[in-house]
Amino acid sequence: MKNLIKGLHHVTSMAADAKENNDFFTKVLGMRRVKKTVNFDTPEVYHLYYGDEVGTPGSVMSYFPFGPMPNGRRGAGEVGVTEFAVPKGTLGFWKEHLASKGVKGLRESSFLGDARLELDGPDGDSFALVEAEPENRTAWTGGGIGEADGVLGFHGARFQLRNADATGELLTFMGYQKGDTEGSVTRYRIDGGNAARTIDLEEVPDAPHATQGAGSVHHIAFAVENRAAQLEVRKALMDTGYQVTPVIDRDYFWAIYFRTPGGVLFEIATNEPGFDRDEDTAHLGQALMLPERYRPYRAQIERKLPEIA
Ligand code: ZN
Secondary structure, rough: OOOOOOOOEEEEEEEEEEEHHHHHHHOOOOEEEEEEEOOOEEEOOOOOOOEEOOOOOEEEOOOEOOOOOOOOOOOOOOEEEEEEEEOOOOOOHHHHHHHOOOOOOEEEEEEOEEEEEEEEEEOOOEEEEEEEHHHHHHHOOOOOOOOOOOOOEEEEEEEOOOOHHHHHHHHHOOOEEEEEOOOOEEEOOOOOOOOOOOEEEEEOOOEEOOOOOOOOEEEEEEOOOOOHHHHHHHHHHHOOOOOOOOOOOOOOOEEEEEEEEOOEEEEEEEEOHHHHOOOOOHHHHOOOOOHHHHHHHHHHHHHOOOOOO
16 A cells, blocks of 8 residues: 555544643643544544644544543553654753643653653653654644744654564555664654654563553544545555454544554544634634534533533
8 A cells, every 4th residue: 555644644542631631732732722523422522633723634633531530551552652743952942841831751862863752641641742853844823832842743653562563564564664773662654645754663562451541542543645545545454354444424534443453543534624624724623513413412512511711
């Protein structure tokens, strides 16, 4: 399926408290909420999307805030770290800013020469800010972080796996190239797509299996240009023996899902139609948008959803 996968599309995680989650992404990380909708299977739970100005694929972090629930336990078989790109030379700013907001788990490190700042999200989510070239990406500035410092989108993600071989093979099949190894982490990289182009596989042979909960990544989505490319990817995966869902309409993209050998749930999502299909860019993410089947129940749904800014 060479040249069909265009980097990351979005990452979807679980949270406990909707307001806390919303405040963290919009006020602490300064990202834009680009969509306020509901979980299409559980409409009394929000589905909140955060990204750049228009929710460009490769910038979109999304959450299901389920209400009070235990935190997930980090371990093998999951996306261990979700990484955001920030401009070079800004980690000093970020460290001070995040500390002033009470963010926990701040730790500077580096991987393959890139400076990183690890941090914990509100539910113990594992994030890292990684210094990177902006390429064609621009940070959203409506959340109080200036353009010179702001989050540009995803850098990539780091999976934690007991054994990375099968997942590495899958990524290669998807068009990624195996890169360098540092310590127990090996880089995979895909060119010809967006700037969210790396997946790093960390082997943790003795780690307990991760348990999902608040702060856990639910699935990671890879971008394809359109529905035709998605069908090609689906066929290639199924011909290789993967069990892939039918194409599902997620209103802002079309989705297929499959479970990978290491345990991580993958999605392939289309770059079309995008988050501005039902709201204009100036007001993106402000109103509660419902999929068609829930629109008759708007009043009941709104009563069950917590207030967020
Ligand atoms: Zn998704």
